[in-house]
Amino acid sequence: MAGISTMQLLEGYLKVNTDRQQMITSNMANIDTPGYHTKDMNFQAAMQQVAYEGNTAQVGPASFEPASMEVAGLPERPDGNNVNIDRESLLLSQTQLQYQMGVQLIKSQFHTLLTAIKEGS
Amino acid sequence: MGLFDMMNISASALSAERQRAEVTSANLANAETTHTDAGGPYVRKQVVFSATSGSPFRTVFNGIGRAAHPTGSVQLTQVVDDTAPPVKRYEPGNPDADSTGYVEYPAINPVTEMVDLMGSVRAYQLNASAVTAAKQMIQESIDILKS
Numbered sequence: 001m002a003g004i005s006t007m008q009l010l011e012g013y014l015k016v017n018t019d020r021q022q023m024i025t026s027n028m029a030n031i032d033t034p035g036y037h038t039k040d041m042n043f044q045a046a047m048q049q050v051a052y053e054g055n056t057a058q059v060g061p062a063s064f065e066p067a068s069m070e071v072a073g074l075p076e077r078p079d080g081n082n083v084n085i086d087r088e089s090l091l092l093s094q095t096q097l098q099y100q101m102g103v104q105l106i107k108s109q110f111h112t113l114l115t116a117i118k119e120g121s
Numbered sequence: 122m123g124l125f126d127m128m129n130i131s132a133s134a135l136s137a138e139r140q141r142a143e144v145t146s147a148n149l150a151n152a153e154t155t156h157t158d159a160g161g162p163y164v165r166k167q168v169v170f171s172a173t174s175g176s177p178f179r180t181v182f183n184g185i186g187r188a189a190h191p192t193g194s195v196q197l198t199q200v201v202d203d204t205a206p207p208v209k210r211y212e213p214g215n216p217d218a219d220s221t222g223y224v225e226y227p228a229i230n231p232v233t234e235m236v237d238l239m240g241s242v243r244a245y246q247l248n249a250s251a252v253t254a255a256k257q258m259i260q261e262s263i264d265i266l267k268s
């Protein structure tokens with residue numbers, strides 16, 4: 001974590017949240033598709049990947065590729081679909097708030113930079 | 122372009138659910154139709170949904186221009202006819218009655234159709250709220266530009 005800047009990390013955080021939100025959205029879109037299984041990502045592993053890639057300074061968060069995996073342990077409907085509306089709604093709100101937090105942190109970073117510039121004059 | 126793909130996925134679901142509601146409404150409207158252009162009573166229609174998948178995220182994301190259907194969106198692939206045999210009612214005076222006086226009516230249960238309609242409306246609402254969430258996220262990232 002030594003070489004990666006806060007801004008890079010926050011950028012990666014937003015990217016991971018966006019990709020997760022997309023998975024949740026696609027789960028919601030396929031709520032009536034027979035045989036569809038809920039997909040999600042390992043948030044911790046994705047964040048570690050972002051932090052690591054930022055550290056090597058070769059590839060930034062832009063090259064991040066989400067590892068989509070099926071969620072185990074969800075009860076399946078008779079048509080083979082196992083999308084749980086409550087789970088997806090909850091995760092949608094949660095991810096949205098996490099994204100909002102990331103944006104606020106980035107704004108505060110810029111604000112800090114602006115303060116540094118202004119105090120110098 | 123994750124945020125805009127999110128909206129496209131939700132839009133595909135909105136479109137699919139709306140078409141499902143349309144087909145269900147047509148079934149309800151034609152629950153008593155005994156005469157069609159094709160001959161015989163109206164046949165109940167059902168929609169088939171399928172998820173678009175297969176190509177990895179990377180391929181779709183790096184594709185030239187905008188992919189018409191991002192991975193994970195839903196599509197209405199076909200509308201199929203219900204195979205249930207028509208219901209026969211004895212109505213000798215009906216112009217559509219056969220030689221024995223029976224009229225073939227479509228095998229449509231209004232309760233089934235109403236439940237199907239409610240299901241599609243709820244799914245539409247769910248995806249509409251996902252669109253709202255995506256819009257708010259886009260708006261927030263635009264707000265980074267503001268002081």
